[in-house]
Amino acid sequence: xxxxxNIQMVRIDERLIHGQGQLWxxxxxxxxxxxxxxxxxxxxxxxxxxKTVLPKEINVRFWTVERTAEIIWKAAPHQTIFVLVSNPxxxxxxxxLGFPLDTINIGNIHxxxxxxxxxxxxxxxxxxxxxxLSVIGAVSPAxxxxxxxxxxxxxxxVKVFWRLDANLAYQRHFPAINWLESYSLYNSMDPWFAKNxxxxxxxxxxxxxxxxxxxxxxxxxxxxxxxxxxxAPDRLKMEVARSVREDLLQQNAFMEEDTYTSLHxxxxxxxxxxxxxxxxxxxxxxxxxxxxxxxxxxREPIGxxxxxxxxxxxxxxxxxxxxxxKEADDVAQEVDF
Numbered sequence: 001x002x003x004x005x006n007i008q009m010v011r012i013d014e015r016l017i018h019g020q021g022q023l024w025x026x027x028x029x030x031x032x033x034x035x036x037x038x039x040x041x042x043x044x045x046x047x048x049x050x051k052t053v054l055p056k057e058i059n060v061r062f063w064t065v066e067r068t069a070e071i072i073w074k075a076a077p078h079q080t081i082f083v084l085v086s087n088p089x090x091x092x093x094x095x096x097l098g099f100p101l102d103t104i105n106i107g108n109i110h111x112x113x114x115x116x117x118x119x120x121x122x123x124x125x126x127x128x129x130x131x132x133l134s135v136i137g138a139v140s141p142a143x144x145x146x147x148x149x150x151x152x153x154x155x156x157x158v159k160v161f162w163r164l165d166a167n168l169a170y171q172r173h174f175p176a177i178n179w180l181e182s183y184s185l186y187n188s189m190d191p192w193f194a195k196n197x198x199x200x201x202x203x204x205x206x207x208x209x210x211x212x213x214x215x216x217x218x219x220x221x222x223x224x225x226x227x228x229x230x231x232a233p234d235r236l237k238m239e240v241a242r243s244v245r246e247d248l249l250q251q252n253a254f255m256e257e258d259t260y261t262s263l264h265x266x267x268x269x270x271x272x273x274x275x276x277x278x279x280x281x282x283x284x285x286x287x288x289x290x291x292x293x294x295x296x297x298x299r300e301p302i303g304x305x306x307x308x309x310x311x312x313x314x315x316x317x318x319x320x321x322x323x324x325x326k327e328a329d330d331v332a333q334e335v336d337f
Contacts, residue, residue, distance in 0.1 A: 004100055005075040010083045012091055013107035016040065017050035017060070017084060025058060030082040032075075033060045036068040036094065037086050065090050069097035146181075159185040173250050179212055197263050204270050208244055211277075215241035232290040233281065239294045240277045247303045248273060257307045268317045269305050276302060276324060283332040292331045298324045 008028040016035050025033065033054065040046050041064045054060055063071070068083070075081060085091050095101045137158060141148045144166065146155075155161060161183050168176035193201040218234055227235065248269055252258045280293045301320050308316045 003073075003077065005072050005081060006077065006079060007072075007081045007083060007100065009105050010085070010091065010094075010101055010103070011105040011107055012085055012088060014086050015107075016086055018053060025055070025082060028080070028082055030080040031058060032079045032081045033058060034068055034072075034081060034083045035060065035062045036065050036083060036090060037062070038064045038090075041067070065093045066097060069094050069099040072099060173245070174253070175251060179209075179245075179249060180216060193263075197267050200271070201267055204267070204274060207274060208248070208270060211237060211241050212244060232284050235290050236277070236280050236284065236293065240273060243273050243276070243299075243302065247306060255307055257309060261306065262310055265306070265308070265310060265313050268313050272302055272305055272317060272320060272324075275321060279324060279328045283328050286332045288328075288332045289334065292334065293328070296324075296327045296331065298327045 008030050009024070011024070016037060017033065035041075035050065040050075041062050047062050050062075051060060065085070072081075072083075085094065091101070091104055137154050139151045139154050141151045146152075146163070161181075163178040163181040165176050165178040168174075168178065190202045198204075214237055218230065218238055222230065222238075227238070230238070248266070251261075276299070280288075283293055284290065298320065301323070305316065305320060
């Protein structure tokens with residue numbers, strides 16, 4: 001893994017490099033200044049003017065925001081770096097491109113039509129005011145008892161709860177987040193998912209959650225009477241729930257394709273699992289054998305779908321969907337009397 005670059009400060013200043021900038025360079029003790037600005041990166045005149053205010057022993061680079069985020073990881077250990085951007089939007093772009101942005105120093109952002117004054121030298125427009133702040137409170141109650149006062153006090157002020165489960169960790173199921181006890185109250189995101197991912201995102205998510213909840217109740221029954229006592233639809237539901245847990249929720253950090261997964265890919269996998277469920281329910285209604293349905297060969301490619309490269313997700317989905325429909329139809333033809 002690439003070493004984290006030695007960045008002393010990231011500063012927002014509309015003037016970028018200017019006369020007062022020498023004060024920052026001296027106080028920080030840096031030997032490299034990076035000006036991350038798309039316009040200046042191709043403007044020789046501005047570059048020349050900015051270089052005149054820097055001491056000769058200080059190195060300076062004029063790069064685009066994208067190139068800065070890409071090449072910063074190749075910085076040598078002896079390089080101490082001061083990064084300048086001209087506005088909050090460019091700072092946000094750096095962060096979104098993977099730049100190691102921990103803190104930001106805000107300098108002069110001048111007045112302009114449509115901007116509001118927030119301090120003596122800082123004026124922000126509507127495009128500069130968008131952002132988010134995430135606060136994570138970590139509580140480790142004794143014995144995992146979340147009913148104790150500290151945990152309950154935390155739950156009263158947060159809208160998202162992730163219950164880390166030791167049993168899942170022992171089973172090598174990561175992330176080890178208990179899906180039945182964890183929750184999010186940010187339902188206001190549902191319209192965003194419907195618009196940007198699919199209108200079926202929320203209905204599919206709710207169906208998957210219901211299947212996992214039903215599985216929890218069925219497991220208690222299985223412990224009492226055994227799995228063979230379950231009806232065919234309930235056995236199918238248990239298998240689908242296992243597929244949700246192992247194929248959708250469980251991640252493999254050693255596989256590049258599964259370490260980070262786009263929302264689109266997650267949706268397509270969720271759709272694939274539910275398609276398997278619906279097709280098998282139809283086959284059961286036609287008299288198909290449950291053992292043959294859950295033993296179909298197509299289940300292996302469904303399980304390995306999460307390892308599909310992002311650019312081949314749609315193509316692979318269609319292939320598996322077609323194979324699933326054909327194999328399920330073949331099984332349905334073999335009706336048990």
